[in-house]
Amino acid sequence: MAWEKMLAELETSRQNMDQQLVTICTIDSRTTIYCAKGCSNCCSLSVNCSFPEAAAIAQSLTSEQRQYLADKLPTLHQICRQAENLKLFLRLFRNRLGGCSFLDKEGRCSIYPQRPFSCRSLLSTRNSNWCAVDFAELHPQEKEAFLSSLDRQIVAFPTHYLAASQELGLEYESLSLSRMRDSYGFSISGNLLYQVWLETEHRLSEVIKGGYGQTRRFLKEQGLDLPFLLQLRES
Numbered sequence: 001m002a003w004e005k006m007l008a009e010l011e012t013s014r015q016n017m018d019q020q021l022v023t024i025c026t027i028d029s030r031t032t033i034y035c036a037k038g039c040s041n042c043c044s045l046s047v048n049c050s051f052p053e054a055a056a057i058a059q060s061l062t063s064e065q066r067q068y069l070a071d072k073l074p075t076l077h078q079i080c081r082q083a084e085n086l087k088l089f090l091r092l093f094r095n096r097l098g099g100c101s102f103l104d105k106e107g108r109c110s111i112y113p114q115r116p117f118s119c120r121s122l123l124s125t126r127n128s129n130w131c132a133v134d135f136a137e138l139h140p141q142e143k144e145a146f147l148s149s150l151d152r153q154i155v156a157f158p159t160h161y162l163a164a165s166q167e168l169g170l171e172y173e174s175l176s177l178s179r180m181r182d183s184y185g186f187s188i189s190g191n192l193l194y195q196v197w198l199e200t201e202h203r204l205s206e207v208i209k210g211g212y213g214q215t216r217r218f219l220k221e222q223g224l225d226l227p228f229l230l231q232l233r234e235s
Contacts, residue, residue, distance in 0.1 A: 002183040003205060009179060010052050013172050014113075017120055024164050025123070031154055031162065034124045040107040041131035042122055043100040046093040049116035050176040051188035054195030055205045057102075057114045065110065066200050069101040073197055080226045089228040091136070101193055116192055117176070121169025125151075126160040181235045186212040190230040198224065 083089035102111045156163040177187040198204040207218050219225040
């Protein structure tokens with residue numbers, strides 16, 4: 001029952017966050033949000049979330065979505081082996097994985113109602129073209145001009161994403177992790193795609209019932225405890 005209750009509370013949190021985001025986006029007249037349906041440039045980023053969020057998404061996937069996700073795993077494993085640090089991993093992820101597994105053919109999110117808090121919170125205050133820019137490749141003058149144009153009272157500097165929504169997303173993600181720790185004595189977070197795959201292929205939600213030690217051993221024995229993709233934390 002602990003797991004079912006956690007997923008029910010997760011759905012309530014998603015609804016509450018969506019309502020609060022509406023308020024955040026309308027209360028400040030200085031803020032214009034450019035996100036729209038089919039605007040998927042940010043969907044090439046590595047998305048982190050709590051394991052309960054990923055497990056809830058796994059339950060809703062079609063067989064076609066599961067297969068497309070599984071097809072991405074060899075590339076994801078290769079990126080993990082080649083990346084010497086987190087910064088390089090994030091760059092390789094964006095450049096080589098080919099976007100989120102859950103985008104449909106029109107570039108729309110096929111899991112939109114269940115999308116993680118981190119996706120919900122990423123609201124752009126600039127044209128969506130900026131969400132596809134690799135700032136490491138920008139000319140220094142272009143980069144400086146862009147940074148100078150940002151309102152530091154509104155955005156999560158040095159990005160152009162709304163700060164208030166990101167803070168709210170972190171609060172709800174932390175709440176999800178706290179509920180998991182309360183129920184099982186530890187929490188799991190990490191890359192969205194990898195965690196969803198762990199649930200669809202290995203039923204990780206059943207493994208965690210054995211506690212932190214058993215879960216850690218399972219991941220290690222199966223060669224699934226990959227760098228940059230999972231974080232396990234005991235209470």
